[in-house]
Amino acid sequence: MSDHTVVRVGGLRKTFGSLEVLRGVDLEVRAGEVVVVFGRSGSGKSTLLRCMNFLEEPSAGSVEIDGIRVLGGHRTRTQRERIRQLRIRTGMVFQDFNLFPHMTAIENVIEGPITVKGTAKPEAMELGRRLLDQVGLSDKADEHPIRLSGGQKQRVAIARALAMQPKVMLFDEPTSALDPELISEVLTVMKDLATETKMTMIVVTHEMGFAREVANRVAFFHEGEIVEEGSPEQIITNPRHPQTRRFLEAVL
Amino acid sequence: MTADGRGVGPEAQPPTVVHGFRERAELAGARVPFRLKLAMVWGVILIGVGILFALAGFDVEWMLDHFWFIFRGLPWTIVICGVAIVMAVILALFGALGRLSTNPIAHGVSGFYTSFFRGTPLIVQMFLIFLALPELAPDGMLGLRRTLTLSAIQAGTIALGLNYGAYMTEIFRAGIQAVGGGQVEAAEALGMTYRQRMRRIVLPQAIRVIIPPTGNEFIAMMKDSALISLLGSVVAQMEIFRRAQLMGRADFRPLEAFIVAAALYWILTSVFQFFQTRLERRLSAGYVRSVKTFSQPGVSIGTRGELG
Numbered sequence: 156m157s158d159h160t161v162v163r164v165g166g167l168r169k170t171f172g173s174l175e176v177l178r179g180v181d182l183e184v185r186a187g188e189v190v191v192v193f194g195r196s197g198s199g200k201s202t203l204l205r206c207m208n209f210l211e212e213p214s215a216g217s218v219e220i221d222g223i224r225v226l227g228g229h230r231t232r233t234q235r236e237r238i239r240q241l242r243i244r245t246g247m248v249f250q251d252f253n254l255f256p257h258m259t260a261i262e263n264v265i266e267g268p269i270t271v272k273g274t275a276k277p278e279a280m281e282l283g284r285r286l287l288d289q290v291g292l293s294d295k296a297d298e299h300p301i302r303l304s305g306g307q308k309q310r311v312a313i314a315r316a317l318a319m320q321p322k323v324m325l326f327d328e329p330t331s332a333l334d335p336e337l338i339s340e341v342l343t344v345m346k347d348l349a350t351e352t353k354m355t356m357i358v359v360t361h362e363m364g365f366a367r368e369v370a371n372r373v374a375f376f377h378e379g380e381i382v383e384e385g386s387p388e389q390i391i392t393n394p395r396h397p398q399t400r401r402f403l404e405a406v407l
Numbered sequence: 408m409t410a411d412g413r414g415v416g417p418e419a420q421p422p423t424v425v426h427g428f429r430e431r432a433e434l435a436g437a438r439v440p441f442r443l444k445l446a447m448v449w450g451v452i453l454i455g456v457g458i459l460f461a462l463a464g465f466d467v468e469w470m471l472d473h474f475w476f477i478f479r480g481l482p483w484t485i486v487i488c489g490v491a492i493v494m495a496v497i498l499a500l501f502g503a504l505g506r507l508s509t510n511p512i513a514h515g516v517s518g519f520y521t522s523f524f525r526g527t528p529l530i531v532q533m534f535l536i537f538l539a540l541p542e543l544a545p546d547g548m549l550g551l552r553r554t555l556t557l558s559a560i561q562a563g564t565i566a567l568g569l570n571y572g573a574y575m576t577e578i579f580r581a582g583i584q585a586v587g588g589g590q591v592e593a594a595e596a597l598g599m600t601y602r603q604r605m606r607r608i609v610l611p612q613a614i615r616v617i618i619p620p621t622g623n624e625f626i627a628m629m630k631d632s633a634l635i636s637l638l639g640s641v642v643a644q645m646e647i648f649r650r651a652q653l654m655g656r657a658d659f660r661p662l663e664a665f666i667v668a669a670a671l672y673w674i675l676t677s678v679f680q681f682f683q684t685r686l687e688r689r690l691s692a693g694y695v696r697s698v699k700t701f702s703q704p705g706v707s708i709g710t711r712g713e714l715g
Contacts, residue, residue: 210592243598253593256694257611267597270607301694319597 159186161322161355162207167216167227169202169379176202178379179216184323187353191366191387194376195402200359201250203376204327207357208245209238220244221322243271246316246324251332252308254300260311261287261296267319279318286314290344306337310344317348324348326358338362345369363406367391375399470663473654477667480647481675487560487632487646491567492625498572503579504605517576524573530634532570537562537638560644563635571628575621582617583609615690622683626676633672647671 162184169177176199184190192200205211206227207218213227221244225237255263264283268274274282287293290310300308309329316324326345330338342365348354349369360366366373367387374384375396383396391407394400498520505517524532537559544552557565586609594604633648640649647668655664 208596210595239598239600242596245596247593247596249589249593249596251589253587253589255590255593255608255612266607267599270603271598299694316596 160184161186161221162357163217163219163224164203164207165217165219167203167206167218168214169199169206169211169227170214176379177206177213177216180379180381182357182374182381184355184357186322186355188371189349189356189358189369191370191373192357192359192376192381193361193363193366193373193402198376199379200376201327204247204325204357204359207325208242208247210247243319244322246319246321248309248312248316248324248326248329250328252300252305252312254308254312254315256300259297259299260292260303260314263300263311264314264318267315271319282318283314286317287311289317289347290314291340304337305333306340309333309341313341313344313348317354323355323357326356326360328359328361330360330362361406363391363403375402377402465666466660466663469658469660470667473658473660473664474667476654477647477650477664478671480645480650481671483560483644483646484629484632484672484675487564487567487635488625488629491564491571491628491632494565494568495571495575495624495628496621498568499575499579502572502576503583506576506580507583521573521576524570529566529570529631530637533563533566533634533638536566536569558644559635559638559640560646563632563638563640567628567632567635571624575624578620578624579613579617582613582615585616586612615694618683618687618690622679626679629676629679630672633668 160183162182164180164182167177167180168175180203182190182203192203194200202211206213207220209218209225212230215227217224217226218241219225220241223237223241223244225234225241230238255266258266261280261283264286265274265276265279268279268282269276284293284296287296290313292307292310292314295303295307295311300311303311313324313329329345330341333341342362345356345358346365346369349356358365358370370387372384373387373390374381375390375394375398376382377396377398383390383394383399390399391403394403502517502520505513506521508514508517537557540562541552541556544555590608590612591604594608599607632646635646636649636652640646645653651664651668652661655661658664
């Protein structure tokens with residue numbers, strides 16, 4: 156892990172009408188670091204992730220990823236282009252996969268490089284095959300998503316995000332939509348990504364086992380704020396905040 | 408064991424006692440394949456129509472003699488509808504994108520377009536384009552006036568395209584909206600621009616939803632193209648209905664002429680329907696689990712479609 160900071164979130168706020176979902180979130184993530192964000196459903200942790208690549212418009216605050224800084228608020232034309240540049244450097248994995256159903260697995264993976272980055276097809280295919288191999292799905296390259304299991308779909312989705320060679324990967328509850336027996340295959344891929352590729356990752360999840368094993372840092376999210384953060388041992392075995400303690404008692 | 412000796416397995420199968428003729432007949436009927444039954448129904452209907460036809464005493468000889476004259480209108484009908492449907496599809500695509508746009512100009516223009524062309528009768532639109540358009544040219548600008556003076560076929564085709572484009576805007580809009588929000592988000596997360604997203608992700612998926620109702624519109628358009636004859640097209644450009652009308656009137660055989668016209672329209676739409684069904688089946692790639700489904704006859708994606 157280097158000291159180079161990849162992600163800088165400052166004073167991020169999000170309101171839906173009178174409902175304050177994010178109440179000024181600050182978060183810095185260094186290159187190679189794995190941060191797990193956990194908390195009750197409805198605490199705003201998914202919104203935080205979605206605001207970080209502007210799928211959700213932050214009401215105020217700023218997001219900086221790999222040197223590209225975007226402020227929340229109104230969206231102008233120049234700002235739209237900057238958001239796009241920020242997204243190109245950010246990989247996103249969704250809870251319900253969102254694979255493109257009209258494309259095969261490998262077409263899903265190479266779509267970003269070819270369409271967005273203008274990579275030549277043979278080059279993209281090579282990258283695609285390597286990434287599908289990395290997530291253990293070389294033999295499914297030519298299958299359409301409908302013929303894949305949930306775990307396989309999510310692994311293709313991870314490969315699709317990686318194909319853009321992002322500086323940071325955002326995982327939005329990547330295993331919540333999976334049958335219990337399929338969760339571990341996705342977590343294994345994510346763990347390899349963290350330990351072998353040294354990918355910078357922000358993971359919203361309820362998998363505390365994964366957090367303990369892989370995360371460098373965990374953050375407990377409560378009512379739109381990070382109320383407690385630190386190393387996994389520190390937070391999971393010895394939480395200080397009463398809400399953290401209550402939550403951990405419920406899930407562990 | 409049952410009375411008539413049919414074996415029933417020792418494991419409590421419900422006894423299949425056959426009571427008399429009626430049930431026997433039902434059982435025999437259940438064994439006949441559905442397609443054969445269907446063919447029989449069609450056969451009976453056609454025989455019935457044939458009998459009515461014979462009773463009405465139509466001049467079949469006249470119909471055969473003049474079939475080819477009316478038939479020569481078919482290419483015009485096809486050309487009119489071909490041009491008009493291309494126009495309608497382009498208008499519907501931009502109309503739908505406009506309706507879904509947050510840009511006030513795009514939204515407003517497409518709103519006006521669909522409101523006017525769906526809110527007024529097609530025949531009125533045809534006459535407006537045929538008769539009123541040249542009047543828009545200011546006095547003295549004869550060149551412009553000449554450009555705006557269209558032939559019946561041109562005016563009718565443009566009116567058809569505009570009118571159907573307005574209806575199909577709603578079809579396209581619904582098709583685009585049927586593509587899940589998650590698809591758009593996934594495309595956005597990859598850094599795609601609006602155009603890339605539409606071209607690569609949204610429209611290819613929307614097409615599946617758009618094609619079947621668009622086919623219906625096309626069939627309706629083939630029939631509505633007959634309205635152009637009311638503008639009075641010149642002899643060289645007469646489509647099916649106009650030819651039937653003229654020939655029928657000339658020989659006092661209007662019913663015979665219209666029957667030939669009806670038959671031609673029916674054949675035309677049936678041929679088109681055949682190709683549309685095949686296209687729909689091809690488009691379902693990626694939405695059905697087994698490859699086998701493609702070879703099953705009569706399976707439309709409307710019922711089989713399943714999103715991944």
